[in-house]
Amino acid sequence: MxxxxxxxxxxxxxxxxxxxxxxxxxxxxxxxxxxxxxxxxxxxxxxxxxxxxxxxxxxxxxxxxxxxxxxxxxxxxxxxxxxxxxxxxxGPDQEAATLEGSKAFAKEIMAEAQVPTALAKIAHTMEEASEAIDSFGPPYVVKDDGLAAGKGVVVTHHREEALAHAQACFDAGSHIIVEEYLDGPEVSLFVISDGERCIPLAPAQDFKRIFDQDRGANTGGMGAYSPLPWLPENFVQTVMERVAQPTITHMKHRGTPFIGVLYCGLIITSRGIRVIEFNARFGDPETQAVLARLKTPLGQLLYSAACSRLDENTTLSWDSRYAVDVVMAAENYPDTPRTGDVINGLDDFADEEDLYVVHAGTTQQGQDVLTSGGRVLAVVGLGEDLAQARERAYEGVQRISWQGAQYRQDIALAAVQQQIAVPQQYS
Incomplete structure (x- = not known):
């Protein structure tokens, strides 16, 4: 193949x-x-x-x-x-991919399929935005309806900041979704679908904010880890039954079958599991951690889905180790990242089995590898437990440098320190 x-x-x-x-x-x-x-x-x-x-x-x-x-x-x-x-x-057709291309469309599908998600209002004008923002109250959650590379969401206690984001979306020709604020640990789950059947991969957790302790602007993602040792045992089964399969079944019934990977962005609240968002492709940087552990042949799995021949009884095989990836980003990311800097230290990696580099925004110039995007690369570490995987990933980060390089120092730290609290009544 x-x-x-x-x-x-x-x-x-x-x-x-x-x-x-x-x-x-x-x-x-x-x-x-x-x-x-x-x-x-x-x-x-x-x-x-x-x-x-x-x-x-x-x-x-x-x-x-x-x-x-x-x-x-x-x-x-x-x-x-x-x-x-x-x-x-x-990968899904254009209409099915609207699950990611329009958050309003995704909300419509979730309502029709009875998938649990946050309450939301759609706004096309500043007057509608102001009314929606006030109806929910702080913290305010304002989302660009269209594609925004993971950076179209503002969560803030400041009303003026929420309104400013709404205005920026309107100025760009989009409209917005204003949602109720949901509190709890977040989980990413990739589901492989052939348009009718679906199989889950291992759950992961990513880190959207640019700075430690979830401060600063949203990014495309600054790191991830998998599996999640704090996750309830039946979590994946619950998501498949209440979120993934109902969505895939409904998409087929409406004549827009979804063939590809349904990214379920989830949050575990005291009122139960809620969908934050759907994406129509593998998440970045969760993919770097999830696929680092997958032992089932990926090509055959994706080909079966593409040809509508997925066997939902397939049991995927996983490496028992944990995986952590830490994203190294360019100076001034996520605003206007500086590019063109020489990356040092890449030759220190001999593609070790438990420590390696995954490139993102890089380009080759002669013998040098230069930065060419906001998120430049990710260092992936595997270990017998989460602490060891995290230690290896950060050991790798220390080998690499370029002018203005930045990264978070707390990827997977709360999980290692057992500081993630899952509401008991989550299902």
Whole structure:
């Protein structure tokens, strides 16, 4: 099986690493990829959001499976175009991808499928936004309805900040969702779906804020870990029964089957499990931690889903170790990140089995690898327990440097210190 992975980031590098371990995958290609990916496999500098360019490349390479990493190509209809050419693709059609492309649409689907989520109001004007914000009260939760690379949400006690975010969304031509504030530990769960059946991967937890102790602006994610030692034993089964399967079943019934990975962003509140958001692709940086532990051949799993032949009775095999990944970001991320800095220390990694680097915003220039994006790379550590995995990841971070590099120092720390409290009545 020859596989083409679309996307330039850390999620795609992690997917490629996992695909290369599948004995039935003979070759992996990437478009457009990054410096780290290009060191391992052939890359092609096409526009992954252009269906015609993707089809042409897939046909030239005689690809057996296309895996779409980021959300933008999905919302652009790349999966639709590939399916019209009878090219197997792991990723939802454009209409199904609206689960991520529009939070208002996702709320509509959740209501119809009776999936538990936060109360919300949609606002198209500042007058409507002001009324919605006041109706819920602080802390205020204001979300851009469209794609925002994980940075379209503001949670604040300051009304003026909430209104300013609403105005910025309106100015950009979008509208907003104002939600009730939910309090509790957050969980990310990836669910592989073939449009009818679905299989969960291992849960993970990511860290959205730029600074320690969840301070500062939202980012695309500054680190993650998996599995979650504090999670109730029947949590995944509950999510599958109350969230994932009802959503997949409803999408099929409405004529928009969801084939790909349904990212369930969840929170455990005192009133039960609630969906914060749906995404239509693997999450970044959770993928780096989750796929580090997956032993089941990924290519075969994704191909089965793409061909609508998923066996929901499949039992996935996992490495018993824990995985922690720490994202290193460029100076001034998530605002306007500084790029073009030489990254030092990458040669110190011999791709150790329990410590390695996943590239994201990197580019090659001669013998140097330079920063080219906000989130530059992630260091992944595996260990017999969470503390050891975390220690290894941060040991790796200390080997790498560039001007202005920044990272959080508390990824997975609360879990190691057993400071995460799960409400007893969570189900």
């Amino acid at each position: 020859k596989v083409l992975v679309l996307g330039p980031g850390g999620r795609e590098h992690a997917i490629i690493r996992a695909l290369q371990k599948d004995p039935q995958v003979t070759q992996v290609y990437s478009a457009p990829g990054n410096a780290g990916i290009a060191q391992q496999i052939p890359t092609y500098p096409i526009n992954a959001q252009n269906p015609a360019e993707v089809i042409t490349l897939a046909q030239q390479l005689d690809i057996d499976l296309v895996v779409i990493g980021p959300e933008a190509p999905l919302v652009a209809g790349v999966a639709d175009a590939l399916r019209q050419e009878d090219i197997p693709v792991f």
